[in-house]
Amino acid sequence: DAKTTQPPSMDCAEGRAANLPCNHSTISGNEYVYWYRQIHSQGPQYIIHGLKNNETNEMASLIITEDRKSSTLILPHATLRDTAVYYCIVRVAAGSARQLTFGSGTQLTVLP
Amino acid sequence: EAQVTQNPRYLITVTGKKLTVTCSQNMNHEYMSWYRQDPGLGLRQIYYSMNVEVTDKGDVPEGYKVSRKEKRNFPLILESPSPNQTSLYFCASSLSFGWYEKLFFGSGTQLSVL
Numbered sequence: 001d002a003k004t005t006q007p008p009s010m011d012c013a014e015g016r017a018a019n020l021p022c023n024h025s026t027i028s029g030n031e032y033v034y035w036y037r038q039i040h041s042q043g044p045q046y047i048i049h050g051l052k053n054n055e056t057n058e059m060a061s062l063i064i065t066e067d068r069k070s071s072t073l074i075l076p077h078a079t080l081r082d083t084a085v086y087y088c089i090v091r092v093a094a095g096s097a098r099q100l101t102f103g104s105g106t107q108l109t110v111l112p
Numbered sequence: 113e114a115q116v117t118q119n120p121r122y123l124i125t126v127t128g129k130k131l132t133v134t135c136s137q138n139m140n141h142e143y144m145s146w147y148r149q150d151p152g153l154g155l156r157q158i159y160y161s162m163n164v165e166v167t168d169k170g171d172v173p174e175g176y177k178v179s180r181k182e183k184r185n186f187p188l189i190l191e192s193p194s195p196n197q198t199s200l201y202f203c204a205s206s207l208s209f210g211w212y213e214k215l216f217f218g219s220g221t222q223l224s225v226l
Contacts, residue, residue, distance in 0.1 A: 045217070046214040
C-alpha cells in the first residue's frame with residue numbers, strides 16, 4: 001500500500017471549513033484514498049473514499065488532485081464534535097485481505 | 113442498530129492469566145479483524161478473518177490467537193498475557209474484503225497486564 005504523509009496537527013475555528021491535506025506521491029493507479037477519523041479512544045469511523053474523482057457525502061468532501069499524488073478532506077462547517085485524529089489511507093480495493101494500514105494521522109482541533 | 117460489540121470495555125489482569133476479548137457484529141459481515149493501538153504506533157493489525165474458519169496473521173500476531181466458528185463472532189484470545197500486550201484493542205468488520213468496503217469498528221477494549 002502507498003505511504004501517506006499528513007501534518008501532525010491542525011486547528012480550525014468552529015463553523016469554518018477544515019481542510020486536511022494528505023500526500024500520497026507513490027500511489028498506484030488502482031489504489032483508493034480512504035479517510036477515517038478517531039475521536040479520543042473511540043473506534044475509528046469511516047468518512048469517505050475515492051479513486052480519482054472528487055467525492056462528497058453527508059460528512060465531508062474529498063478532493064483528489066489530477067495526478068492523484070495528494071488529496072484534501074474538507075469538513076465544510078466544522079463543529080467541536082469534529083475534533084479528532086483524521087487518518088488518510090491508500091490501499092488497493094480488491095485482492096488485499098490485510099485491509100487498511102493506519103498511520104499517525106492529523107490531530108484536528110476545532111476551536112470555539 | 114448495525115454495530116460491532118466488544119467486551120469488556122476495560123480489563124485489568126496479571127501476567128500469564130488467560131483471557132478472551134469478545135467481538136460480535138450484527139451486519140452479516142464476512143470480514144473481521146483485530147487491531148491494537150499504542151501511542152505513536154497507530155493501529156496495527158493483529159489477525160483477520162475473511163470468513164468462517166478462515167483466519168490469517170496481520171502485522172503483530174505474536175502472543176494472540178483467534179477463532180471464527182460463527183460468522184458473527186471473532187474472539188481474541190491471549191493465552192499467556194504479558195505486560196507488552198497492554199494496549200487499546202479494536203475489533204472491526206466489513207461486508208467483504210474485495211471491494212471498497214467501509215470498516216466498522218467496535219468501541220475498544222483497554223487492556224492492562226500487570
